[in-house]
Amino acid sequence: MAVIASLAVPAGAGAAPAPGPGSDPSPPGRLPVATGHGGAVSTVDPDASRTALDVLKHGGNAMDAAVAAAATLGVTEPYVAAIGGGGYITYYDAKKRRVHAFDGRETAPKAMRAGSFVDPATGKAMPFEEAVTSGLSVGVPGTLAQWDLALGRFGTRDLGALLKPAIRVAEKGFVVDAEFRAQTVENEARFRDIVPTRELFLPGGKPPEVGSVFRNPDLARTYRELAERGPEWMYEGGLGREVARTVAKPPVDPAAKRKVRPGLLKPSDLAAYRALPKEPTHVAYRGLDVYGEPPSSSGGSTVGEALNILGNFRLDPKDPVTALHYYLEASKLAYADRGAYVGDPAQVDVPLDELLSPGFARERACLIRPDRAAAAPVAPGTPDGRYGPCVPPGTQTRALAYEGPQTTHLVVADKWGDVAAYNVTLEQFGGSALTVPGRGFLLNNELTDFTLQPPAPGAPSDPNLPGPRKRPRSSMAPTIVLQDGRPRLAAGTPGGSTIITTVLQILVNRIDLGMDLPHALAAPRATQRNTPQVFAEPAFIDAFGKGLAARGHLLAPFPGPPKATIGAATALEFLGPGLVQAVAEPVRRGGGSAMVVNPAR
Numbered sequence: 001m002a003v004i005a006s007l008a009v010p011a012g013a014g015a016a017p018a019p020g021p022g023s024d025p026s027p028p029g030r031l032p033v034a035t036g037h038g039g040a041v042s043t044v045d046p047d048a049s050r051t052a053l054d055v056l057k058h059g060g061n062a063m064d065a066a067v068a069a070a071a072t073l074g075v076t077e078p079y080v081a082a083i084g085g086g087g088y089i090t091y092y093d094a095k096k097r098r099v100h101a102f103d104g105r106e107t108a109p110k111a112m113r114a115g116s117f118v119d120p121a122t123g124k125a126m127p128f129e130e131a132v133t134s135g136l137s138v139g140v141p142g143t144l145a146q147w148d149l150a151l152g153r154f155g156t157r158d159l160g161a162l163l164k165p166a167i168r169v170a171e172k173g174f175v176v177d178a179e180f181r182a183q184t185v186e187n188e189a190r191f192r193d194i195v196p197t198r199e200l201f202l203p204g205g206k207p208p209e210v211g212s213v214f215r216n217p218d219l220a221r222t223y224r225e226l227a228e229r230g231p232e233w234m235y236e237g238g239l240g241r242e243v244a245r246t247v248a249k250p251p252v253d254p255a256a257k258r259k260v261r262p263g264l265l266k267p268s269d270l271a272a273y274r275a276l277p278k279e280p281t282h283v284a285y286r287g288l289d290v291y292g293e294p295p296s297s298s299g300g301s302t303v304g305e306a307l308n309i310l311g312n313f314r315l316d317p318k319d320p321v322t323a324l325h326y327y328l329e330a331s332k333l334a335y336a337d338r339g340a341y342v343g344d345p346a347q348v349d350v351p352l353d354e355l356l357s358p359g360f361a362r363e364r365a366c367l368i369r370p371d372r373a374a375a376a377p378v379a380p381g382t383p384d385g386r387y388g389p390c391v392p393p394g395t396q397t398r399a400l401a402y403e404g405p406q407t408t409h410l411v412v413a414d415k416w417g418d419v420a421a422y423n424v425t426l427e428q429f430g431g432s433a434l435t436v437p438g439r440g441f442l443l444n445n446e447l448t449d450f451t452l453q454p455p456a457p458g459a460p461s462d463p464n465l466p467g468p469r470k471r472p473r474s475s476m477a478p479t480i481v482l483q484d485g486r487p488r489l490a491a492g493t494p495g496g497s498t499i500i501t502t503v504l505q506i507l508v509n510r511i512d513l514g515m516d517l518p519h520a521l522a523a524p525r526a527t528q529r530n531t532p533q534v535f536a537e538p539a540f541i542d543a544f545g546k547g548l549a550a551r552g553h554l555l556a557p558f559p560g561p562p563k564a565t566i567g568a569a570t571a572l573e574f575l576g577p578g579l580v581q582a583v584a585e586p587v588r589r590g591g592g593s594a595m596v597v598n599p600a601r
């Protein structure tokens, strides 16, 4: 397959980053674009990127570097990345020229039921905030099992060696920036109520000041012990028992007024946990091969279905309003199908092949009018293998459940051409707010990604209800794009259910709309998740609001958090043999950090 015209490297690739949705410059030490040879990395944080770069420089591969960077993010981004959470890794193995998926999703305890989040007094799901800050929302952490599995398959370093840089940062400390302080302030009230969380993250009783040094000696000790004992310490040993105790009896300040419900997680749930190797999702798009995460994430299936739908239209960079209209309509339809059909495939029958089939996409595409947005929510389609001419929309719809907004994503490429795209998460900023006493890390609240309220009698069933040992549906979409069987692009982002639309928009910007990768990331974003309104960043509304409103799209500012911006993406692109451009956000969330081993001159 020849290089398609629109993916030719645009003039200026590798130059200074594009303007983002705001005007703040990147803080020093954070470069959003780096181009060169010998390996590349992009994360949200300079310490984590430097960690990955050092691993690459010393002969480690992309998987080694991804794990080392994630461990450092556990120190510097403790509210989103921790061994108390989970995530997904999509990995391209250059030797065998194959893409792999590793599912390290947190999993519900055996005692969990569809109605576990329902308050018996009201018959309704408990308030979302109450579910978040609770033991009930804590799933079995998947991160350590996933590292073990992924390093076992592709790593060349042992975990102990990869934890060393993170231990150093935890001991020496890192300089608090505005973003870290803001995330602490956002969580201050609930952190204050949980004793070990307060002691760790509110030193001296207050959120740490910008410019101060934050140390985490507890986490340094935990990582050291982990290096000696291995991941079994979590799943079969003392650390796991401490996690289960924290969940069963949350360490709440007796003076606090907050109700913090205990959870159901037992040491036997930890012992039963497995990270899972999986076949990635695959769709062909404009001559490229796009690989992503299969269920339990809806990332790969929903990005894939939307791309398949878009494949039925010509997206012309000279007519961005029409192109964006198709982008929004495709994602609206794909979201309807995500809600109806995607859940943990170990427990529900997910028609993945049909959701990703060109026939189904054609049937969905023919519902899109070029001149008019469909009223949302739209009904899901019928991915049953029988695709005829266009069918009229059905009637059963489903509102979008709230899904928390934040995790982190990193990408690494090594000199051999291996690529890792990795989302690591606690679900919300600060997860459940439960710190394991003396251990320096927070536990996730991933189980609030389930649909907390069971459907009313007669309503369509929901594939994402809580259940014993079930994985809640994710939106995480670490994505790798191959061209002629070799890696071309990798991208991903945090952002809860906006993850899917951000990844999709970056791909459309890069592949169809003629932007280079820095511009594709920096461009203002909009998200259509089968809701009546399209939520967008202010700069998107300024640029395209009028044109899209004329086609019936109702645009509204994205409510945040944080700060009305959508996502915090990282990505990379192979520009030529061995030449990689790593890209991070120039502005959103304070800007990210891209680095390469040998910068191109």
Ligand code: GLU
Residues within 6 Å of the ligand: 403, 404, 405, 406, 407, 408, 425, 426, 427, 428, 446, 449, 473, 474, 475, 476, 493, 494, 495, 496, 497, 499
């Ligand atoms: N819990 C989210 C998901 O699995 C990820 C966290 C986020 O980025 O919001 O989709």
